[in-house]
Amino acid sequence: MTKKLTYSILAVALVAVVVVAVFFIAETPSKSRFIAIGTGGPTGVYFVVGNAVCRMVHKEAAEGRSSGRKHGIRCSAPSTGGSTYNIGQIAEGELDFGVAQSDWQYHAYNGTAPEKVTDFKKLRSVFSVHPEPYQIIVGTDSGIESWGDLKGKRFNIGNPGSGQRGTTEVLMDAYGTKASDFAIATELTSTEQSKALCDGKIDAYGYTVGVPNAGVSMATDGCGAKIINLKGDIEKRLVESRSYYAFATIPRGTYKTTDSDVTTFGVMATFVTSADVSEDVVYEVTRAVFENLDDFRALHPAFANLDPKNMIRNALSAPIHPGAAKYYKEKGWM
Numbered sequence: 001m002t003k004k005l006t007y008s009i010l011a012v013a014l015v016a017v018v019v020v021a022v023f024f025i026a027e028t029p030s031k032s033r034f035i036a037i038g039t040g041g042p043t044g045v046y047f048v049v050g051n052a053v054c055r056m057v058h059k060e061a062a063e064g065r066s067s068g069r070k071h072g073i074r075c076s077a078p079s080t081g082g083s084t085y086n087i088g089q090i091a092e093g094e095l096d097f098g099v100a101q102s103d104w105q106y107h108a109y110n111g112t113a114p115e116k117v118t119d120f121k122k123l124r125s126v127f128s129v130h131p132e133p134y135q136i137i138v139g140t141d142s143g144i145e146s147w148g149d150l151k152g153k154r155f156n157i158g159n160p161g162s163g164q165r166g167t168t169e170v171l172m173d174a175y176g177t178k179a180s181d182f183a184i185a186t187e188l189t190s191t192e193q194s195k196a197l198c199d200g201k202i203d204a205y206g207y208t209v210g211v212p213n214a215g216v217s218m219a220t221d222g223c224g225a226k227i228i229n230l231k232g233d234i235e236k237r238l239v240e241s242r243s244y245y246a247f248a249t250i251p252r253g254t255y256k257t258t259d260s261d262v263t264t265f266g267v268m269a270t271f272v273t274s275a276d277v278s279e280d281v282v283y284e285v286t287r288a289v290f291e292n293l294d295d296f297r298a299l300h301p302a303f304a305n306l307d308p309k310n311m312i313r314n315a316l317s318a319p320i321h322p323g324a325a326k327y328y329k330e331k332g333w334m
């Protein structure tokens with residue numbers, strides 16, 4: 001009798017194990033999807049944007065496992081060369097999402113700067129993030145106070161693939177400056193440039209980036225570098241003639257050497273994807289970010305003022321992806 005009971009319990013347990021195993025084998029692989037988000041250098045703000053998005057996606061996944069609202073998306077946000085690299089890789093299908101400057105989003109979608117960024121009509125916007133002033137950071141003893149003073153100096157124009165490389169070239173064109181006007185025009189990445197400045201290997205670098213950030217503070221707080229004003233006639237003309245530029249202020253006290261407000265022109269960081277990425281993936285990613293916006297804001301000081309109304313309206317020249325639009329309509333924002 002006891003033996004019989006033991007056998008029955010064993011049989012029931014075995015069936016249960018098989019059922020559970022079959023359920024997992026059938027469910028898990030088909031439900032998990034991997035997405036990759038292109039960012040920028042590890043000391044910049046894009047890297048934080050991409051990883052903050054992944055964090056919210058994984059948070060929703062964890063909560064969904066207990067509430068039954070599963071999305072099965074796994075996310076990674078590796079460091080990359082920056083804006084134009086990200087757009088190019090999204091066009092290739094190598095990345096699903098990316099962070100990109102609003103000027104390069106505009107040019108990629110409209111096909112207006114094919115030599116600088118991939119011409120990509122299927123580019124879609126998801127939301128805009130933080131403002132990114134274009135900054136020229138100069139060594140403490142460099143004597144550089146304006147664009148004109150860069151002549152004959154060692155200037156880092158940035159790595160190909162970065163947004164700042166393109167924006168630096170726009171400024172060079174506007175001023176009629178050639179690379180040969182600099183003593184050298186280096187192509188260091190955003191991660192290398194502050195160390196090079198502090199080590200005396202370059203005199204200045206140009207960087208389009210959110211405020212404040214670790215990379216710039218390495219140079220300002222670390223070795224007394226300063227950010228110069230860029231608010232003359234040339235910059236005024238750029239801002240007046242191009243919808244994606246606006247003047248921006250880096251407030252006094254932002255860094256140790258910012259002893260007065262700095263005015264320069266800049267763009268917005270935007271989160272983009274491709275029309276080929278499925279509606280449900282974009283919907284889930286968008287939802288994860290906006291349902292957890294307070295947590296998202298807390299991850300970087302440059303995100304402090306993020307407001308959904310501006311994020312879905314400002315600086316988006318490519319059409320909003322239908323997956324994102326679906327969420328915005330559900331919220332009554334569109």
Ligand code: GLU
Nearest residue numbers: 040044045046082083163
């Ligand atoms: N704006 C830069 C770029 O497009 C990246 C800035 C950052 O990493 O935060 O390459």
